[in-house]
Structures are given as structure tokens and as C-alpha cells.
Amino acid sequence: MKALQYRTIGAGPELVEIETPEPGPGQVRLKVTAAGVCHSDEFIMSLPAENYVWGVPLTLGHEGAGIVDKLGEGVKGLAVGDAVAVYGPWGCGRCYPCSQGAENYCENAAAEGIVPPGLGAPGSMAEYMIVDDARHLVPLGDLDPVQNVSLTDAGLTPYHAIKLALPKLVPGTTAVVIGAGGLGHVGIQILRALTASTVVALDVADDKLALAKDVGAHYAWASDASAVDKVKELTGGLGAHAVIDFVDIQPTIDLGRAMIRVGGSQVLVGVGAGTTAVGVLAGPYESSITAPYWGTRSELFEVLEMARSGAIHVETEVFSLDEGVEAYHRLHAGTLRGRAVIVP
Ligand SMILES: NC(=O)c1ccc[n+]([C@@H]2O[C@H](COP(=O)([O-])OP(=O)(O)OC[C@H]3O[C@@H](n4cnc5c(N)ncnc54)[C@H](O)[C@@H]3O)[C@@H](O)[C@H]2O)c1
Ligand SMILES: [Zn+2]
Ligand SMILES: [Zn+2]
Numbered sequence: 001m002k003a004l005q006y007r008t009i010g011a012g013p014e015l016v017e018i019e020t021p022e023p024g025p026g027q028v029r030l031k032v033t034a035a036g037v038c039h040s041d042e043f044i045m046s047l048p049a050e051n052y053v054w055g056v057p058l059t060l061g062h063e064g065a066g067i068v069d070k071l072g073e074g075v076k077g078l079a080v081g082d083a084v085a086v087y088g089p090w091g092c093g094r095c096y097p098c099s100q101g102a103e104n105y106c107e108n109a110a111a112e113g114i115v116p117p118g119l120g121a122p123g124s125m126a127e128y129m130i131v132d133d134a135r136h137l138v139p140l141g142d143l144d145p146v147q148n149v150s151l152t153d154a155g156l157t158p159y160h161a162i163k164l165a166l167p168k169l170v171p172g173t174t175a176v177v178i179g180a181g182g183l184g185h186v187g188i189q190i191l192r193a194l195t196a197s198t199v200v201a202l203d204v205a206d207d208k209l210a211l212a213k214d215v216g217a218h219y220a221w222a223s224d225a226s227a228v229d230k231v232k233e234l235t236g237g238l239g240a241h242a243v244i245d246f247v248d249i250q251p252t253i254d255l256g257r258a259m260i261r262v263g264g265s266q267v268l269v270g271v272g273a274g275t276t277a278v279g280v281l282a283g284p285y286e287s288s289i290t291a292p293y294w295g296t297r298s299e300l301f302e303v304l305e306m307a308r309s310g311a312i313h314v315e316t317e318v319f320s321l322d323e324g325v326e327a328y329h330r331l332h333a334g335t336l337r338g339r340a341v342i343v344p
Contacts, residue, residue: 003126023072030066034149035124064124065145101297158187160295179246248272
């Protein structure tokens with residue numbers, strides 16, 4: 001089968017021919033219908049060998065959807081032909097966080113060598129993929145796989161991040177989204193669907209600001225120091241109640257810190273290398289900073305329901321597996337609208 005793999009550290013992804021995998025006991029083989037392209041793939045492929053821990057060759061793709069194609073020994077509750085989305089942050093299924101569906105924070109994954117597809121295990125950018133457990137498949141039902149595959153990360157991650165700040169986002173509040181790319185443009189819609197807050201989007205690219213407005217941001221402004229004044233002006237001088245940062249380089253973390261109000265929440269989702277100081281004198285009183293990772297299994301069900309109800313959608317640009325390398329070039333160049341999705 002064809003697969004898009006990261007094979008040489010420092011080089012880009014490559015289209016290769018590999019053997020079609022067989023599902024082992026308890027595993028499920030999917031015929032992949034769609035695979036999403038995430039900035040995190042680009043991030044890991046940018047790392048030098050000493051910081052790269054995901055192994056090579058790595059079949060890329062941690063956003064996946066497919067049709068159940070073959071069941072390993074002992075798999076129950078699924079039938080060949082079922083349309084499913086893959087819950088990516090695989091855990092052990094037995095520990096306390098996993099018992100709550102928070103496999104993204106599994107306590108045993110590291111010790112047991114459990115890694116997500118596309119981030120250690122073979123991912124979805126291939127004609128077929130192996131899913132380690134039926135538990136990690138969520139029914140897609142009538143949702144189109146190509147339009148919705150990215151909800152498994154670009155929907156789930158902002159949903160989880162926004163839920164952390166949600167108790168503060170009562171009517172009359174202001175939420176700021178930094179970075180209106182793959183995750184951010186879904187985050188804006190989630191905020192509009194779950195809150196009555198005023199939503200401000202900040203980005204450095206005009207087309208991304210236009211996209212932010214198209215998907216529901218009340219305001220879309222350049223991501224620079226002028227945004228602090230504008231947010232302050234909008235909020236009676238007090239600042240935003242929540243800042244969800246999908247970039248997290250030093251300038252955006254500093255922007256968020258400068259515009260958050262007393263008691264506000266700064267949620268750091270991007271894998272930029274920025275940091276910030278925390279302390280009584282380092283920021284507004286009782287403000288909180290948190291850096292979440294991905295989301296829980298039950299939240300993936302909830303995100304898919306939001307799409308089913310029409311509350312959120314993913315803007316997608318579709319590429320074939322043969323065009324996969326090009327999709328990563330477009331991501332790197334910042335010219336994608338929403339998410340690139342690869343259809344094998
Ligand atoms: N924490 C997690 O679990 C998790 C999960 C998925 C992705 N991520 C990370 O989230 C980030 C976003 O991923 P994506 O796939 O949406 O990326 P993307 O490339 O689709 O979007 C990034 C957006 O940020 C904008 N941007 C760049 N610099 C900016 C700045 N200084 N100010 C404001 N906007 C700026 C870009 O114009 C673009 O619109 C990445 O760092 C990715 O690695 C984290
Ligand atoms: Zn991702
Ligand atoms: Zn676990």
C-alpha cells in the first residue's frame with residue numbers, strides 16, 4: 001500500500017510503498033477514508049535528531065477516519081463496513097485518567113510504550129491503518145469523513161482547551177483566540193457555540209483574519225502590541241476573560257499575558273517555545289495559565305455531536321496521498337485555509 005512517511009530526520013515526508021498491515025489480536029484494520037495534516041507534524045519534523053523521539057520510518061497522520069476493513073481476533077462490537085473516527089491519544093484503558101476517558105493523560109502509556117498513531121505508531125496517511133483497540137474508534141455515522149476527520153484533533157484539542165476556561169466565559173465576557181489556523185478556526189466556532197462571549201481573533205495573516213470573521217469571530221485584529229489596546233478598549237480597560245493561544249511563541253504568550261484580566265485564564269495550546277513567569281507580582285491576581293494536551297474520548301463524541309448539529313465545521317482543502325508532500329509545503333507556507341485533509 002501507499003503511505004506518507006517521515007524517514008530521514010531533517011528531510012520532509014516521502015510517499016513510499018509498504019506492506020499492508022494485518023490486525024493482530026484485539027486490533028482493527030481501517031481502510032482510511034481521510035487523514036488530517038497538523039502543524040504538530042511539521043513541528044516534530046523540524047526537530048534535530050537529539051530531540052526527535054517518534055522513531056523512523058514514521059507513517060504520518062494523527063487525525064484519521066476510515067471504514068472498518070478487518071477485525072483482529074477477539075474484537076467485538078464493530079462490524080466490517082462501519083464508518084469511524086480514530087481517537088488518537090491512546091492510553092492503557094485501565095488507569096484512573098483512562099477510566100475517565102482522559103487517555104491523553106494516561107499514567108501508563110510511557111512505561112508501556114503506548115504511542116498515538118502518526119506520533120510513534122503508524123498513522124493514518126496510508127491506504128490502511130491499524131488501530132490498537134476498538135475503544136479508540138468513535139462512530140462517524142452520517143458525518144462525511146473528509147469534512148470531519150480533523151475534528152479528532154483540530155476540533156478535540158480546542159474543545160478541551162476551551163472547556164478549561166468555560167466556567168469563566170459567562171455572558172458579557174470576552175475571549176481571545178490567537179492563531180486562526182487549523183485549530184484556531186474551529187476554536188472560534190466552539191466559543192461561539194458554547195458561550196455568549198465576544199470572540200476576538202488575532203493572527204498575522206490577512207487571509208486567516210478573514211477566515212476568523214467568516215467562521216464567527218466578532219473582531220479579527222493583527223496579532224501585535226496594538227491588539228492589547230484594542231482588547232482593553234473593548235473590555236472597559238479590564239482585559240480579556242480568556243485567551244486561547246494556538247501559537248505560543250514568546251510574542252503571543254506576552255500578548256496574552258498583557259491582555260488577560262484579573263481572574264482570567266490563559267490557555268496555551270500551541271507548541272511554540274515561549275514561556276512566562278507566574279507569581280503574585282508576575283501577572284493579574286488569580287489569573288491562571290494552563291497548557292493542555294489533546295482531549296478525552298468523551299469529548300470526541302461531544303465534538304462530533306457539535307458537527308452533527310451544524311454548530312461547527314472544518315474548512316478543508318483536500319489532497320490525494322500522492323499530493324501529501326505538497327500539503328505539507330502548503331502548511332509550511334501558511335497558505336492553507338483551515339485544514340489540509342489527505343484522501344488516500
Ligand atoms: N496542545 C495540543 O494538544 C496540540 C494539538 C494539536 C496542535 N497543537 C499545536 O497547536 C498549534 C496550531 O496548530 P495548527 O495545526 O492549527 O497550525 P496552523 O499552521 O494551521 O495555524 C497556525 C496559525 O497561527 C497563525 N500565527 C502564526 N504566528 C502568529 C502570531 N505571532 N500571532 C498570531 N497568529 C499567528 C498562523 O497565521 C496560522 O493561522 C501548533 O503549534 C500545533 O503544533 C497542539
Ligand atoms: Zn495535531
Ligand atoms: Zn491509562
